[in-house]
Amino acid sequence: MASVMTDPDLQQAIETAALKSDRFRLEREADWVRLEEIVTQMEKGKARKLSDEDVLALPTLYRTLLSSLSIARESSLDAGLIDYLEGLALRSYFMVYGTQTSFGRWLKGFFGGGWSQAIREIKLDIWIALFVMIAGTVIGYVLVAGDSDWYYALVPGNFAEVRVPGATEEALRGTLFSTEEQDGLGVFAAYLFSNNAQVAILAFALGFAFAIPSILLLIHNMALLGAMLWVFAQRGLTVEFVGWLSIHGTTELFAILLAGAAGIHVGRSLAFPGAKSHLTAASDAGKRAALVMAGVVIMLICAGLLEGFARQLINNTGGRYLVGGAMLLFWLTYFFVFGRKRAEIAS
């Protein structure tokens, strides 16, 4: 970094400079050096230590620098100087137009309508995902009803110890109302969350391949559910099973539905970008879907807690329906009613 000269020295240097472009440079150098110091501070994460004058000066200094750069490109052949200006322009550009929303402010916007808004924007994809999930459940149910061997193909081994076709009613009832696991509930909830979040992220991320893998993943997961439903239905436990499932399932399945819909949204806009270019369509859809996904992770935290704690603690079907139904009502209201008026006014 060039040392900033004192005023009389600088004046003399400007007067004696042989080249117009050097004079140009010496006259503006102090501003550039000041801007560089501000930017360096900000890059180190010490933006709060900057004085008020510096913060206020930043946009002005930045625009002055851009104009200096434009002039220098057209009038100076000092390659070192132009390189410096190019580099500084880019660095200060990132400070002026960087990620300026603090995490707190982003979170406020997210819960205060941004999340609901994003979900309303992918409504069509949510309908598609819902259709796919229902179809998956029906397929699972019908397959196992036709030939119970299908059950073992659909359901992974660790789920299928007790809940198998032909299990007694007591055994199945035991899996729905057992209290054994209560001690390790915290671990169980955390594990479930981590696991489910990864599945949801997968459902979204696979949308990249024109949504087909997302749809297949949804069908597979729901076929598993359909197969289980059949096993319990055979012993007349349908109502109890749905209750056992719904306490956390309304939240968890809703989250997976949204994740799948987000994946389908990205895949659909890649395949059919409309009037936009493929790249623009993909990045627009990607950003919208990312908001939905951030919300999905939050929903899965709720689902993990409900599954780990509430399901084991509330041991009667009525209570389970009540909690599950309340959660579903809450999500639907929040997504499709909340913030709607504000969005309409804004548009």
Next chain:
Amino acid sequence: MSSTATDPWIRRSANPKLDRIMVSPEGVPLNVTVATAGARAGALTLDILIILGLILGVTLFGLLVLWGFEAAFGGDTSLEESGPLSVVAVFWIIAVFLFRNAYFLYFELGERAATWGKRAVGIRVAARDGGRLTAEAVIARNIIRDIELFLPLVFITSGEAEGTMTDFTAWAGFLWVLMFLLFPLFNKDRLRCGDLIAGTWVIQNVKRNLDGVVAPSAEASTNPAAGQATSRYEFSDSDLSVYGEFELQTLESVLRTGTDEALETVTNSICAKIGWEPGSGDERIFLEAYYTALRAKLESGMRFGKRRKDKYSADI
């Protein structure tokens, strides 16, 4: 997005194919250089090592806490399901989930838009259209990382561990990883799938210091008080018409960084070219005078919109 630099014959990076222009909201074109695939791979390797290190650290910390409980309250309490073991386990599962997913998010949302690995190799994330890098874009590009990287890693390691891996699945997994890992090599902006979805790209950081004026002694030539003998070099128009901008900038770099030997070599070749007799011991003064005169001539041409790329192009 065109790839012509605003100053077409200034070489900006080692690989001109990676030079791009990003137009700032003020309408000024800014030169950026897309990060090379090697830099990206290096940064990713560092980040994975850091994440593994963090996971290892949390594991050791958890074991330490358990050991502490055991030492304090005897061996039995810690192994009960509702005891410290489960608290530590909950903490561990959540910490690992966060390291895996939030590490990239947290750092790329910061001022420098780069993880520790990216900072180490000097690259950063930016929005491709020149606008703000939004939180949504950073989330989107990092969620996709899951299928690119972690999914196959988990798939392959768990398959190996459980012995359920057949040759076919191993190869399928390998191809999957390869497809995503090599994706940046098949497009000119080095975009990974996540960049594509999020509308971002990864570019090189530039940090250059402001060097002094190239030829300080030549400035004094018009100032009689300085009393230096630079005025003895007078160049005619034909002396200055042998070189263009490329040679001027080569001369600049020699003056900025060259050794005495280099100065002598350059002096000799310039003198041979313009038919002068090289003096000795006075190379720097001579070269600075020549540099200033040549630059004054070329810059005055620039002001009239005439530029000369190098010695092979027509004189202005």
